[in-house]
Amino acid sequence: MRLKFALLFLILVVYSFAYNPVKSNDKDKALADNSKKVKVKKAELTAAQDEDDEGSKSLDEVEEDAGIDDDEQDDDEDVKEVPKKKSHVKQKKSKKPPAKKDKTRKSKKNDQEMRPIPESTSIPNMTSFDFFEMAREHRIDKLREIINDTPTGDIAKMRQITEELKDEIEEEDDSNEYQACNADTSPDNELCHCDVHEIDCSEITMESGDPYLRTLDVAIMKKDFEPITAKFTKNKISRLQNDKVLPKFEKFVSILDVSYNEIRFIDNDVFKPFTNLTKLYLSHNVLQTVKKDVFDAAKNTLHRLDLGYNRIKVVSDNSFDTLSKLKVLSLDGNPIKAWRKEMFKGLDSLEELSLDNCNIENLPADIFEYLPKLVKLSLRENPLEEIPAVVAHLKSLKDIDLSVTNLTEIRDHAFAGDSDLEEIILEKMPFLTVVRDCGFCGLPQLKTLILNDNKYLQELHPNAFGYIKSQPGHKSAAITSLQIHNSNISTISEHMVDYDNLKTFQVGGNPWNCNCDTQFMLEEKFAFKQDSVAPKCTSPAGLNGRLLVTVRASDACEDARFLGRSGRFSSVLGLALLVGFIAIGTYYMVSSGKLERLVRRVRKEPEVTYTNLQNAGEDFALETDFQPRPAEV
Ligand SMILES: *[C@@H]1O[C@H](CO)[C@@H](O)[C@H](O)[C@H]1NC(C)=O
Ligand SMILES: *[C@@H]1O[C@H](CO)[C@@H](O)[C@H](O)[C@H]1NC(C)=O
Ligand SMILES: *[C@@H]1O[C@H](CO)[C@@H](O)[C@H](O)[C@H]1NC(C)=O
Ligand SMILES: *[C@@H]1O[C@H](CO)[C@@H](O)[C@H](O)[C@H]1NC(C)=O
Numbered sequence: 001m002r003l004k005f006a007l008l009f010l011i012l013v014v015y016s017f018a019y020n021p022v023k024s025n026d027k028d029k030a031l032a033d034n035s036k037k038v039k040v041k042k043a044e045l046t047a048a049q050d051e052d053d054e055g056s057k058s059l060d061e062v063e064e065d066a067g068i069d070d071d072e073q074d075d076d077e078d079v080k081e082v083p084k085k086k087s088h089v090k091q092k093k094s095k096k097p098p099a100k101k102d103k104t105r106k107s108k109k110n111d112q113e114m115r116p117i118p119e120s121t122s123i124p125n126m127t128s129f130d131f132f133e134m135a136r137e138h139r140i141d142k143l144r145e146i147i148n149d150t151p152t153g154d155i156a157k158m159r160q161i162t163e164e165l166k167d168e169i170e171e172e173d174d175s176n177e178y179q180a181c182n183a184d185t186s187p188d189n190e191l192c193h194c195d196v197h198e199i200d201c202s203e204i205t206m207e208s209g210d211p212y213l214r215t216l217d218v219a220i221m222k223k224d225f226e227p228i229t230a231k232f233t234k235n236k237i238s239r240l241q242n243d244k245v246l247p248k249f250e251k252f253v254s255i256l257d258v259s260y261n262e263i264r265f266i267d268n269d270v271f272k273p274f275t276n277l278t279k280l281y282l283s284h285n286v287l288q289t290v291k292k293d294v295f296d297a298a299k300n301t302l303h304r305l306d307l308g309y310n311r312i313k314v315v316s317d318n319s320f321d322t323l324s325k326l327k328v329l330s331l332d333g334n335p336i337k338a339w340r341k342e343m344f345k346g347l348d349s350l351e352e353l354s355l356d357n358c359n360i361e362n363l364p365a366d367i368f369e370y371l372p373k374l375v376k377l378s379l380r381e382n383p384l385e386e387i388p389a390v391v392a393h394l395k396s397l398k399d400i401d402l403s404v405t406n407l408t409e410i411r412d413h414a415f416a417g418d419s420d421l422e423e424i425i426l427e428k429m430p431f432l433t434v435v436r437d438c439g440f441c442g443l444p445q446l447k448t449l450i451l452n453d454n455k456y457l458q459e460l461h462p463n464a465f466g467y468i469k470s471q472p473g474h475k476s477a478a479i480t481s482l483q484i485h486n487s488n489i490s491t492i493s494e495h496m497v498d499y500d501n502l503k504t505f506q507v508g509g510n511p512w513n514c515n516c517d518t519q520f521m522l523e524e525k526f527a528f529k530q531d532s533v534a535p536k537c538t539s540p541a542g543l544n545g546r547l548l549v550t551v552r553a554s555d556a557c558e559d560a561r562f563l564g565r566s567g568r569f570s571s572v573l574g575l576a577l578l579v580g581f582i583a584i585g586t587y588y589m590v591s592s593g594k595l596e597r598l599v600r601r602v603r604k605e606p607e608v609t610y611t612n613l614q615n616a617g618e619d620f621a622l623e624t625d626f627q628p629r630p631a632e633v
Contacts, residue, residue, distance in 0.1 A: 156314075160289070178213070181222035192218065197228035199246075204235055212236040216258070217244040226252040233281075237261040240270045250274045257281040259306065264288070271297040283308035283330065290319040299323050308332035308354070317342035330354040339363055345370045357381040363388040372396065380404050392419050398445075403427040410435040410464075416442025423448040434459040440476050441466045448481040452506070455488060462493030477501075485509045485531060490538065494520040506531045511538035512548065516557035521548055 139161050146158050179185070180201060181194035192201035199220065204213040213235040220227065230246055230253050237258060246253060250273035263285035271277060277298045287310040295302065299322040312334040320326065326347055332354050341364065344350070350371050360382040367390055368374050376399040377391070384405040391400050392415045400421060408431045415421060416438075422445050426432065433456045440446060446465075451457060465476040479497050486509035494517070499505065508531035512518060521535075528535050528549060537543040543551055589595045 178215070178218045179221050180218035181220045181225060183222070185221060194220070194222050194225060194227070197226055197252075198231070199225075199227040199229070200231045201235070202231050202233045214238065215244065216240065216246060218246065220246070220249055225249075228252055228276075229255040229257075231257045232261070233257055234260040238264055240266040242267040242269050243273075245270055245274075251276060253277060254301075255279040255281075259283040259285070261285050266291065266294045268293040269297060270294065274298060275301070277301050279304040281306045282310070283332070285310050287312060290315050292316075292319050292321065295320070296322050300325065302326055304328040306330040307334070308356075310334055313337055315343040318345050319343055321346035324348045326350055328352040328354075330356075331358065332356040334358060339367055341366050341369045344368065347371055349373055352376040352378075354378040355382070360384065362386070363390055365389050365393070368394055375399065377401070387414050392416065392421075395420060397421060399423040399425075401425040403429065405429065407432055409433060410439035412436050412438045413441050414439055419443055420445045422446060423450075425450045426454070427452045429454045429457070432457050435461055435464045437461045437463045438466065439464045443476040444478060446476040446479055448504075449479060449483070450481075451484045451487060453486045455486070457484075457487040457489060460484070460489060460492050460496065462496050465497055480504070482506075485533065491515075491517050492521075493517070499526075504530055507548075508533035508535045510535065512536065513539045514543045514546070514548070514551055514556040515540070519553045519557040522551050522553045522556060 143158055143161050178191055180192040181190070181199060183190045183194070191204065191206070192199050194200070201213060201218065205211045206213070213232070214237055216232055216237060227246065227249055238261070240258070240263060245256075253274055254276045256274070256277060256279070259281045260283075263282065264287065266287070268291065271280075271294065274297070278301050280298065280302060281304075283306045287307065290307065290312060295305065302323060302325060305323070305326060305328070308330045309332060312331070313336060315331070315336055317340065320329070320343070324346060327349055329347065329350055329352070333356065336358055339360070344353075344367075347370065351373050353368075353371065353374060353376070356378055357380065360379065361384065365388075368377075374394065374396050377394075377397060378401040379388075379391075380401055381404045384402065384407060387402065387407065387410075391397065391402070395418065397419075398421060400423070403425055404427070407426070407429060410426070410432070414436075415424070419442060421443055424440070424443075424446065425448075427450055432454045435451075435457070439461065440449065441464075443465075451460075465479065477498065480501055481504035482497060482502055483504060483506040484492075485506045489507075489510045490513040492507075499520070505526070506528070507521070508528065512521070512535055514522070514537035526548070535548045537546045537548065537551060537556075543556065
C-alpha cells in the first residue's frame, strides 16, 4: 500500500517535471501561438470599437463585418452569419450615440438572448414590392421573423430588405450645390459645358477639395438656358434625390444621361418634375432593383430606358407595367436569374429590346407574349447553344442579333417558323463552323445577313437559302446584303443567292479558293469596293495572294479559258450559236422542199381516231346521265 502510494507520488513528480521541458521545447510554436492570440484579441478589440462607431459606419462595411458580400452567391452564404448581420442593421438604425457604448453592446447581447421563440413565419407570397410598401419598422420585424425561421431560401428576400433599408439610410442630405454653366462669371473655370440646349457635366474633376462630382444638384447660371439634354456620365453620383436633380430646370430636360456613375438608389418621386423626359440612360451603375414607382412618374413621355450593366438580379412582375409609351429598353449585362413573360407586361409599344450579356442559355417560348410590337431583339454575348424558338416564332420580330453566342452551326430550317425576319446578325461567333443545307430557309423577307468575323466558319451550304429551284416564298430571295468578311470560307456556290440583287456583298479576309466554282466572283460586276480588306485568293498555290479583282476567270478555271473572263459572256455565246444552228436548219428544210412534204404527210392522217370516238361516246353517256329523269308514276 505504502509502496503504491510512493510510486504514485513519484509518477506525479516525474510528470510535473516532464511537463515544463515539453513546453520549452516547443517554445517557438508557443510564442507564435501567443502572438496569434494577441492578434485575435486586438482584432476583437478593434471590432468592438468599430461596433461602437457604427453610427458613422457605412452599411457596406457592416455587411463585410458580418461576412456577407454583395457579389457573393446567395447559396454560398452561411446561415449562421445572418443573426449577426441583423443585429448590426438594427443597431445602425437606432443610431445610438457613442457615449452609450457599453449599453449598446449589452443590449445587443440581450437582444440575441431574449429573442422570442420562432413562430410560424413562412411568407410565401411576399414580393419585394410588398416589402417596399411596408414601413421600415415593420420590415425589420419581418426580417427578424425570417431570421428566426432560418429557411435558406429566404436569404434573398432578406437581402432585399436590407438593401432597401440601406438605401434609405444612406447619404442623408448632403446638399452641396455647384454653379454650372458659369462661363460668364468664371470663363476659365466653367463647370460643365453648356451649349445651345445641352448641359454636359461628364467626367468632371474639380481642383479644390473632393475632385469628384457626386451630385446632380447644380445651379445653372446661364441666362435663359433650357437644357434639353443633360449629361452627367462618368462621375461619382450615388443617388438620385428628390428635388436635387437639376432643380428648377427639370421641365426642359428631355434626355438625361447618368450612365457610368455609382447610382445605387433612386428616390421614388425624382422624375415627377420631369414632364418632358423621353430618354433616360442609367447604364453602368449599381442599381439592384427596378423600382416601378420611379419610372411611373415619367410614363407618359419615356421612350427609351437603359438599365444596362447594373446589378439587377430580379425584375419583378409588372415592373414596367405603366410604361406603355416605351419603345426601347436595355437590360444588358445584368445578372437576371429568371426570365418570365410577366416582367415585360405593359410594354405595349416596345419595339427594341436588348438583353446582351445576361447569361441567357435559353428563353421561355412565351417570354415576349406581352410585347406585341417587338421588332428588334439583341441577344449578343449570351451562352446560347441553340437559337431560342421564340426568335423564329415571334411574328412581329424583324431584326435579330445573335452575335457572340455559343452556336456551333446553323441547322436545317433554324429560323423557319413563320418568320418575317429581315435582318440576322451572327458576328464574332466563337464556335460557329457551318451553315447547313437550308439553314436560312423559310425567310422570305430576309434582306440582310451578316456573318462577319467568324473565324471558324468554313462552310455555307449551296442551298443555305433554299433549294435552287424551290417554290417562291420558300427560298430567301429578298436578300440584298450579304456580309461574310473575315471568316474561314474558301468557296461559295454561284447559285446560293441571286448575286445580281445584292447591294452589299463583302467577302474580304476569307481564304478564297479561286477555281471553277468561285469563278463567278471573278466577273467584272464584282468590284468588292465595299470591302475594307480586298478579297484575295489563297489557293491554288499559283494564285495565292492575288486579289480577286485582278485574277482572270481563265486563270482560275481551265473551262473558262476560251470563253473569256466573263461567265455571262460564255452563255450568251452559247445561245447565239444555238440560234444560228436552228436558223440554218430551217433554211435548209424550206429550200430543199422537205418541209412541204412533211406538212402534206401530216394532213393525210385520219381526222377521227379510235380514242376520239370512244371519248365522244362517253360524253354522250354522261349527257344522258344528267338528263332529269321523268317522274315515276
Ligand atoms: C398572402 O396570402 C395571404 C393568404 O394566404 C393573404 O391574406 C395575404 O394578403 C397575401 N399577401 C400578399 C402580400 O399577397
Ligand atoms: C421637350 O423635348 C423636346 C426634344 O425632345 C423639345 O423639342 C421640346 O422643346 C421640349 N419641350 C419643352 C417644353 O421643353
Ligand atoms: C459558351 O462559351 C464560353 C466561351 O466563349 C464558355 O466559357 C461557356 O462556358 C460556354 N457556355 C456554355 C453554356 O457552353
Ligand atoms: C479554316 O478552314 C480550313 C479548311 O477549309 C481548315 O483546315 C482550317 O483549320 C480552318 N481554320 C480555322 C481557324 O478553323
